[in-house]
Amino acid sequence: MESQTPVGRKITLNDIAAGCGVSRATVSLVLRGSPLVNKVTRARVEEELRRQGYVYNRAAANLRRRTSSSVALVINELANPFFAEFAAGVDDALGTAGFVTLLGSSGDSAEREHAVLGSLIEHGPGGIILSPAEDSEARKVLAAVGTHTPVVLFNRELGGELPEYAHWDRLMLDNERGARQATEHLISQGHRHIAFFGGHDHASSTRERHAGYTQAMNAAGLAIESHWRVQSTPTRMDAARAAGALFEGSGAAPTAAVCYNDAVALGLMLGLHQHGRQAGRDFAVTGFDDIAEASMSMPSLTTLTTAPRARGRQAADMLLARLRDPQAPSGTIIAPVELVVRESSCPLS
Amino acid sequence: MESQTPVGRKITLNDIAAGCGVSRATVSLVLRGSPLVNKVTRARVEEELRRQGYVYNRAAANLRRRTSSSVALVINELANPFFAEFAAGVDDALGTAGFVTLLGSSGDSAEREHAVLGSLIEHGPGGIILSPAEDSEARKVLAAVGTHTPVVLFNRELGGELPEYAHWDRLMLDNERGARQATEHLISQGHRHIAFFGGHDHASSTRERHAGYTQAMNAAGLAIESHWRVQSTPTRMDAARAAGALFEGSGAAPTAAVCYNDAVALGLMLGLHQHGRQAGRDFAVTGFDDIAEASMSMPSLTTLTTAPRARGRQAADMLLARLRDPQAPSGTIIAPVELVVRESSCPLS
DNA sequence: AGGCGAAATTAGAACGATTCAAATCCACTC
């Protein structure tokens, strides 16, 4: 019997109230399952709601209650599987908590990020989860989001100083420890000439991973040649292009490389061919992220798994906790990463 | 001089109006750049907006104007790079049109999809872009979104019949033409014995691709041996397993294969080794999708690129056009796919 | 019949913007 009119105006509380001879307030109470309303009235109203095909207008409700039921998620590069997984995790957790995700993608440009934040903030999200663009600055982000909306930062630090009254939460990966583990693993495979490949030193995550690598090398008493540090954009293409630089220095050529991330590692494996080497046979490679392709590549890639989907859920949970208690002291969580050994990290031949 | 109060209540039009001795209406006009307001008043108001750190409340505006500035995007599996790219494209196009993206992920479950749609619709999106879950049914989707919100379907048809009053737009891929092009390419490379490898015939996309292959073969006057059609689950593993079947028939062995998709093609290339052949040397292979790995594999894979990011922009554009003219007849766009020739489709040796 | 308290319902003012009609202002002209 539920006939929906194929076409017509939007149905509001007033229509329902009029439709069954009761006040707007009562209908509102029914909608929110208040115990105040009488059983039989409730049934009558519910029937009418169904009959007219009512849909709740959450925006109006939020306006009146001065609440929000959305969270903005701003990702530096959604097309990267790592962040796509992260986004899926965020959306999952927010969804089950009854929040809706406002998506924004910055394409790793601070300028675009600023515009996106400005647009999203006008929709009044309860909070923001931000994976910053490479060159994003604290001051500008703060200007865009204002001081009323809590922020959870993921994956990267912002450039510059954040005023202390803005207490933002952080969820970071244990970059340093991960890179150290990867390096130690290569050392245990017999390698002595190990490069650090890819990424840009001005990004905090790159610096941390490089630091972990350096620590492991120092701890093992191994020297590092300057041409073993090759920077690149964190994409496969650029990494493949940059591979040659590893073998151009005057000193010893490396026999292994700790890569900034999986994309870069896959690109390096490709680039090695053009310099007469084959990853997993006569050159060892490790990545970072454990994207889906890592286990499927030839050779399969030794890397650090970061469980991006779980991180997404975690970031969402941090934000939800903050919404519940805005006054709680802000915190930083460093998520552990785990080494997954596959074929690409062959022993020294 | 722009001092933002680190903490305090949200600023509204009233605060600004009071702050510079002008009415709420005038401030509203300034905000929307109306030519009605005097230069000097405008300057004064704008200064005050900045001073108090005003942020526009779009929800309130939308309520009054009965408009919407958001679009819901529901994806069956966000973690899949193909859909992640698509989502990035959608968000890009919507963003530049001043819309915000409400994200939802259904995890390819019709049930979850229903819940997600129900939740999103309450936020009053102007329209919905839906990449349906595998088992999603027209009737249930319609019940969730109602008849007031335009829908663009992507990539898959819904099960069951859609009432004719719901005129939804569609954006699908040209499976048939793509497979035909791949086949024609192999023929032009000199191949005469060409197989169609992988996929299950009960899936509509497989049937369409297989039809394209058959057309090209017929048009070239080439006969097809029955053992040149090998089915498999569309995964690399199963494809590698099934490769042998190509060479087991009594008739001529194929020298090339059109594969259902890239995953299957990569699996086949792996499986060929075990039957004494090498893809890109003495056996030609094509894929479908142009996943990231296609260009990185050894040999690199000739395939059909679906440009998922461009599809995303296109879907968004279709929806925006529909919002501009709700009465326009609904349409279906079959997006072209493009052949990318790489190493795997070698000439007949 | 009158009174009382609990249960159920409702009127009406918010929330923060937009919009229309009406009110003001301000040179100028005659």
Added chain:
DNA sequence: GAGTGGATTTGAATCGTTCTAATTTCGCCT
């Protein structure tokens, strides 16, 4: 100095919900 007309400004209603304070209903007791 009244009249005119264009340029500005504004009061008040409105969007669809929530919420407070009040009002109505009703069963039951004396």
